[in-house]
Every structure is written in structure tokens, then in C-alpha cells.
Amino acid sequence: AVDTAHAHAYSSAIAASDAANAAMAGALAAVPTLTQAAKEEFEWVKKEYFAREQMALGKIKEGVIMAIEHPGIAAGSATVAGIVLLKRPRSYLIQRVRRVFVSKETLLSGIQAEVNHMRQTVNLMSNESQKLMDRAATAEKRFQKGWNTLRHVVPCLTQLSFLFLFVFNITLEWMYTFSGKKGVPFKVS
Structure with a gap:
């Protein structure tokens, strides 16, 4: 049984070796074809990269030309990009806006208090005026x-x-x- 197992293992090793040699021969035969296909794929990727690079450079050139022709838009775009993308300018702007809103809110509350005071004064004057008008009407009736x-x-x-x-x-x-x-x-x- 050991001889049979040994013979069977030896025949399996020879079969595996033959299969590996056949696979290697097939692979070596396919290497030029695969190399050619890889070369074609690489050339296609290179062309696509070059086309995208040219398109991106064209967009950048258009942006530079537009920035030269319209500096206000360019400055606004750069400012917005800086505010959106960079943390420090964004936090600075938020703090400034908060300060402005707080100062405006304080000013607005002061104005609101003044308006309420003026309304009370106007209501008081209106009531006094109505009383005086009633007195004048009564005095005129008595005079008549x-x-x-x-x-x-x-x-x-x-x-x-x-x-x-x-x-x-x-x-x-x-x-x-x-x-x-x-x-x-x-x-x-």
C-alpha cells in the first residue's frame, strides 16, 4: 500500500508539474498579447489624462481671463471660496457678523424703547387734547x-x-x- 501511495503521489506530482509547465507555456505565449493589450490600455489612459488635463488647463485659463476682465467677480469668488474652504476666515466673519447683529439689536431695542415712549406720549397728548376739546365745547355751549x-x-x-x-x-x-x-x-x- 505504501508503494501504491508512493506511485500515486509520484504520478500526481508529475501531472502537476506537466500542468504547471503547460500553464507557464500558455502564459508565456499570452505575454505578448497581454503586453500589447496593457500597452494599448496605458496609451488610452494617457490620452484621456492628457485630454482632461488640457480641459482643466483650458478652464483655468478661462478663469484667469475672466478674472482679468471682471475683477469684482473674481474677488467675490475668491472671498467666497476662502470663507467656505478656510476655517479661520469663516470664524472671523461669523464673529464680526455676530458683533454687528448684537450692536444692531441693541440699537434696535433702544429705538423700540424710544418708539414706545413716544407712543405713550402721543396717547397722553391725544387724551389731554380730547379733554381740552370737550372742555372747550362745554365752555362754548355755556357761553352761547x-x-x-x-x-x-x-x-x-x-x-x-x-x-x-x-x-x-x-x-x-x-x-x-x-x-x-x-x-x-x-x-x-
Whole structure:
């Protein structure tokens, strides 16, 4: 059994060696074909790289020409790129904007307080003005009532004064008549 196993192992080793030699011969035969295919692939990759490089350089040249023609846009683009890509300018800008907003917010709250104060003042003035308008209307009504009363009273007073003078004159005549004197020393007219 050992001889059989030894013979079987030896035949397997020879078969493996033959298979390896056949594979090596096949591989060596395929090397020129594979080398040619690899060379073609390398040339294709090289052409694609060159084309992409030319396209990228063309875009860079266009960007440089545009930056020369439009410096404002270029500066804005560079600033935005710096802010977006770099951490320090971004944090600086954020802090500056926060400071501006805080100062503007403080200013705005102060203005809001002033506006509220002015509204209160305007409301107070409006209320006082309404009170004064009501007082003026009441005073005007009282004046009109007094004027109307005076217009009605003056003719009555005039008539009353004429009546008083008439009674006074009659009383004087009567006094002189009964006192024994003749004539009235004076007459009020």
C-alpha cells in the first residue's frame, strides 16, 4: 500500500508539474498579447489624462481671463471660496457678523424703547387734547347759553328800567302833590 501511495503521489506530482509547465507555456505565449493589450490600455489612459488635463488647463485659463476682465467677480469668488474652504476666515466673519447683529439689536431695542415712549406720549397728548376739546365745547355751549340769556335779559332790563323811572317819576309827583308844594322840582327822563 505504501508503494501504491508512493506511485500515486509520484504520478500526481508529475501531472502537476506537466500542468504547471503547460500553464507557464500558455502564459508565456499570452505575454505578448497581454503586453500589447496593457500597452494599448496605458496609451488610452494617457490620452484621456492628457485630454482632461488640457480641459482643466483650458478652464483655468478661462478663469484667469475672466478674472482679468471682471475683477469684482473674481474677488467675490475668491472671498467666497476662502470663507467656505478656510476655517479661520469663516470664524472671523461669523464673529464680526455676530458683533454687528448684537450692536444692531441693541440699537434696535433702544429705538423700540424710544418708539414706545413716544407712543405713550402721543396717547397722553391725544387724551389731554380730547379733554381740552370737550372742555372747550362745554365752555362754548355755556357761553352761547349765557349770550342767549343776556340777549333776552337786556330788553327785559331796559323795560324794567323804563318802568322803574316811570314809577319813580310818579312817586315824586305824588310826594310833591301831597306835601303841598306845587310842581315837581325835577323830572327824571
